[in-house]
Amino acid sequence: MIFTQLAFLVFFVAVFVIHRLMRSHRARKAFLLAASYFFYGYWDYRFLSLIFVSTSIDYLVGLRLERTENPQHRRLLVTVSLVLNLGLLGFFKYFNFMVDSAHTLLTRLGVESEPSSLEIILPVGISFFTFQSMSYTIDVYRRNLSARKSFIDFALYVSFFPQLVAGPIVRASDFLPQLETPRKAEAFDARRILLLFAIGYFKKACVADNIGAAIDPVFANPTSYAAADRILGACLYSAQIYCDFSGYTDMAIATAGAFGYTLTKNFDAPYYSSNVREFWQRWHISLSTWLRDYLYIPLGGNRGGPLRVSRNLLLTMLLGGLWHGANWTFVLWGALHGVALVVHRFFRQTANASRWIAAFEYAPWKVSSWLLTLFWVVFCFTIFRTPSLASAGEYFLGPVMSHAHADLWNGWWILSASLMLTHFLAWRKRDWLIQRAAALPDWVFFPSLGACSAILLYLTPLNFAPFIYFQF
Amino acid sequence: MNPWLKLALYLSALLVTARVLGLTPSVPDDEHVAGEQQTCEVLFVGPSYVKAQVLPELIDEETRRLGRPLRTCKFGRTSLSGYEQKWDLRRLLSQPWPRLKLVVVDVTLGDNSEIREENRWKPRVLRWHDWRQLTWFFERTSFDFESLAPVMQALDHTEHFVARTLRVSQGAFFLHDQGTPPAADGTTTWQKWRRQESKLSATAKEKRHRKKLDKLLTRKFERGKGASRTGWALELLDELRSLGYAGHVLIAPVWYPVRVRRQDISAVNSVVYDFNDPITYPSLYTQAARGRTHHVSAKGRKIYSKLLAHELVRFFERKEGEGK
Numbered sequence: 001m002i003f004t005q006l007a008f009l010v011f012f013v014a015v016f017v018i019h020r021l022m023r024s025h026r027a028r029k030a031f032l033l034a035a036s037y038f039f040y041g042y043w044d045y046r047f048l049s050l051i052f053v054s055t056s057i058d059y060l061v062g063l064r065l066e067r068t069e070n071p072q073h074r075r076l077l078v079t080v081s082l083v084l085n086l087g088l089l090g091f092f093k094y095f096n097f098m099v100d101s102a103h104t105l106l107t108r109l110g111v112e113s114e115p116s117s118l119e120i121i122l123p124v125g126i127s128f129f130t131f132q133s134m135s136y137t138i139d140v141y142r143r144n145l146s147a148r149k150s151f152i153d154f155a156l157y158v159s160f161f162p163q164l165v166a167g168p169i170v171r172a173s174d175f176l177p178q179l180e181t182p183r184k185a186e187a188f189d190a191r192r193i194l195l196l197f198a199i200g201y202f203k204k205a206c207v208a209d210n211i212g213a214a215i216d217p218v219f220a221n222p223t224s225y226a227a228a229d230r231i232l233g234a235c236l237y238s239a240q241i242y243c244d245f246s247g248y249t250d251m252a253i254a255t256a257g258a259f260g261y262t263l264t265k266n267f268d269a270p271y272y273s274s275n276v277r278e279f280w281q282r283w284h285i286s287l288s289t290w291l292r293d294y295l296y297i298p299l300g301g302n303r304g305g306p307l308r309v310s311r312n313l314l315l316t317m318l319l320g321g322l323w324h325g326a327n328w329t330f331v332l333w334g335a336l337h338g339v340a341l342v343v344h345r346f347f348r349q350t351a352n353a354s355r356w357i358a359a360f361e362y363a364p365w366k367v368s369s370w371l372l373t374l375f376w377v378v379f380c381f382t383i384f385r386t387p388s389l390a391s392a393g394e395y396f397l398g399p400v401m402s403h404a405h406a407d408l409w410n411g412w413w414i415l416s417a418s419l420m421l422t423h424f425l426a427w428r429k430r431d432w433l434i435q436r437a438a439a440l441p442d443w444v445f446f447p448s449l450g451a452c453s454a455i456l457l458y459l460t461p462l463n464f465a466p467f468i469y470f471q472f
Numbered sequence: 473m474n475p476w477l478k479l480a481l482y483l484s485a486l487l488v489t490a491r492v493l494g495l496t497p498s499v500p501d502d503e504h505v506a507g508e509q510q511t512c513e514v515l516f517v518g519p520s521y522v523k524a525q526v527l528p529e530l531i532d533e534e535t536r537r538l539g540r541p542l543r544t545c546k547f548g549r550t551s552l553s554g555y556e557q558k559w560d561l562r563r564l565l566s567q568p569w570p571r572l573k574l575v576v577v578d579v580t581l582g583d584n585s586e587i588r589e590e591n592r593w594k595p596r597v598l599r600w601h602d603w604r605q606l607t608w609f610f611e612r613t614s615f616d617f618e619s620l621a622p623v624m625q626a627l628d629h630t631e632h633f634v635a636r637t638l639r640v641s642q643g644a645f646f647l648h649d650q651g652t653p654p655a656a657d658g659t660t661t662w663q664k665w666r667r668q669e670s671k672l673s674a675t676a677k678e679k680r681h682r683k684k685l686d687k688l689l690t691r692k693f694e695r696g697k698g699a700s701r702t703g704w705a706l707e708l709l710d711e712l713r714s715l716g717y718a719g720h721v722l723i724a725p726v727w728y729p730v731r732v733r734r735q736d737i738s739a740v741n742s743v744v745y746d747f748n749d750p751i752t753y754p755s756l757y758t759q760a761a762r763g764r765t766h767h768v769s770a771k772g773r774k775i776y777s778k779l780l781a782h783e784l785v786r787f788f789e790r791k792e793g794e795g796k
Binding site (some may be wrong): 006206209210258266272443446447448450451454457458459460461462470 | 488642643
């Protein structure tokens with residue numbers, strides 16, 4: 001059940017109506033929890049026990065942490081939580097990867113070994129809910145947050161269906177306080193929610209899915225396509241992943257808003273960034289801030305000498321890459337971004353100390369640095385998209401000319417590019433646009449929304465591609 | 473403003489815009505038979521067992537060699553379910569076919585109202601779902617408490633009907649200039665099958681083949697086993713008669729047992745070509761003749777088409793002999 005499917009619409013309407021009819025705040029929360037578990041079970045009911053066990057243990061660890069003052073006990077409790085969460089993540093996501101990598105390494109070293117991978121199905125959204133759950137215990141351990149006594153509140157925080165399978169990774173300190181007070185009816189702005197959902201739907205279904213259908217064959221078989229096709233494919237993939245993920249986030253924020261809850265902002269026009277550091281402040285913000293607060297800063301952050309800071313940056317980005325999936329392409333993607341962050345950091349420090357700093361304010365420099373950043377991001381995303389390092393090599397080093405004809409050049413992509421441009425322009429003025437559109441009189445607003453819905457459906461491909469980030 | 477009035481305004485604009493968008497070009501139907509209409513004498517209609525396995529050029533060549541030349545053509549579509557097949561027959565034969573003498577309908581898949589996974593949201597399936605077809609489905613489907621399947625099918629058909637009415641995806645199909653988007657990884661099921669096959673040893677392939685053959689032989693000739701297509705075949709023959717054409721029934725050489733009661737078909741002056749029979753047609757069930765899933769290989773297609781040519785020539789010679 002994904003946000004762009006009819007099944008989700010039916011589910012959402014049913015949950016929304018029942019939620020509205022309920023009077024008690026506690027009953028509403030219990031109902032939302034049940035609905036969230038139904039939503040997750042709809043993907044695969046077998047993993048309901050997994051999320052329940054993970055939630056229960058972190059809930060109990062939180063309560064215990066609150067009660068005990070003994071630093072050793074506290075450290076033990078938080079370790080239990082981390083081992084459990086990372087253990088689950090490690091087993092479901094990385095077990096086969098580690099076994100296969102060890103097997104390959106041993107074979108290359110001339111040691112005979114039997115491949116012994118297991119048939120493990122990756123639970124949807126496991127990386128998101130384990131990170132969310134872990135952040136709660138760490139915050140309680142650090143005394144940044146008090147433990148929640150209500151199991152329903154904590155379980156709903158972990159499993160709230162709009163953000164359960166692909167984020168944003170909500171912080172307990174942001175979400176749990178919202179559960180304490182009843183949501184007010186006047187806070188529900190139906191028009192803004194409808195418009196935000198429509199924008200998200202447009203990005204995901206009309207742009208990302210259409211691009212995906214055209215570029216998948218190029219990535220599946222790169223050597224059959226000419227260099228020009230592959231370059232265009234790489235550029236379009238960057239557009240696809242952005243529209244896919246930010247579209248999901250918009251729809252998640254809108255869906256959560258319908259129940260009166262606010263989710264964290266996850267994107268801020270990342271492709272406008274003029275350096276890699278800025279890119280990470282605008283792309284998947286909830287993950288990058290999570291990594292900053294729970295990994296980079298505990299590692300030492302910006303403290304220490306250049307080597308130590310570089311190590312911290314590289315390690316954080318490597319793990320950030322690995323978080324996306326059990327594949328060396330993700331590790332390389334993270335490593336490349338880490339290297340770029342290190343280079344940028346020292347370049348900036350050197351420039352700050354020199355008289356060249358004034359040159360950075362000139363337009364040609366700004367445009368060049370924006371283009372360079374965009375090139376780097378597209379290059380790294382190409383590695384991210386390819387199924388293996390060998391395939392990435394083929395993608396970059398494939399033939400210049402080819403007889404195969406990619407669907408990319410059939411003219412439709414010009415439309416997609418125009419849509420993207422429109423989207424970027426709209427992004428800058430998005431809030432203003434939503435505000436103006438929401439203020440239209442009823443007799444203009446509802447027919448316009450109807451016409452827009454028809455256009456969105458007209459442009460929606462019917463292959464119902466799941467969101468890219470669901471697999472992470 | 474009254475909330476119902478808001479909803480009415482929204483829905484009216486939605487439907488009007490969808491109607492206007494419906495005027496834009498859509499994916500052309502793959503009616504590859506259109507060019508053959510003036511010359512075709514025998515038309516084959518059916519699922520992929522016709523689309524991929526019946527080779528009209530080879531049949532024509534073989535009938536020429538046998539001294540009774542025929543011009544054949546085919547209309548085959550992947551997983552053509554029963555509900556579509558009847559509609560396609562009606563649609564196709566409403567056009568003029570000046571030389572058409574016989575329509576051979578492949579009934580292997582039977583009268584199935586279910587939208588198969590591989591066909592879901594295809595333009596041709598969407599095109600089927602107009603109001604008339606939807607009411608036809610509801611009229612012939614019995615809903616009871618014993619099975620959820622008819623309810624799920626009803627939901628599926630309704631969803632397709634809504635998608636067709638709202639022109640869902642028409643613009644996207646147009647953008648891609650192709651019928652259906654490729655699989656998520658860009659590979660075809662055929663490529664995946666080839667990869668899996670190449671991993672199997674010759675002995676394993678042989679063993680698997682033997683097992684399938686034994687199973688079919690046991691079940692095909694065991695009373696009460698196998699899917700009966702008699703009712704569906706009679707319904708299609710009746711439809712053909714009402715359209716003014718003679719029809720024959722074809723059963724493809726698949727691995728599962730399919731049955732049609734010959735005496736019931738003979739009773740309506742028709743003929744059954746049952747190739748789902750490894751005893752009568754052993755050449756279609758050799759290892760070399762078999763392909764992916766229930767299909768025959770490239771070699772099997774040639775054998776199958778030649779066998780079809782022989783059956784057709786035998787029929788026409790007998791008919792002409794009776795005429796004299």
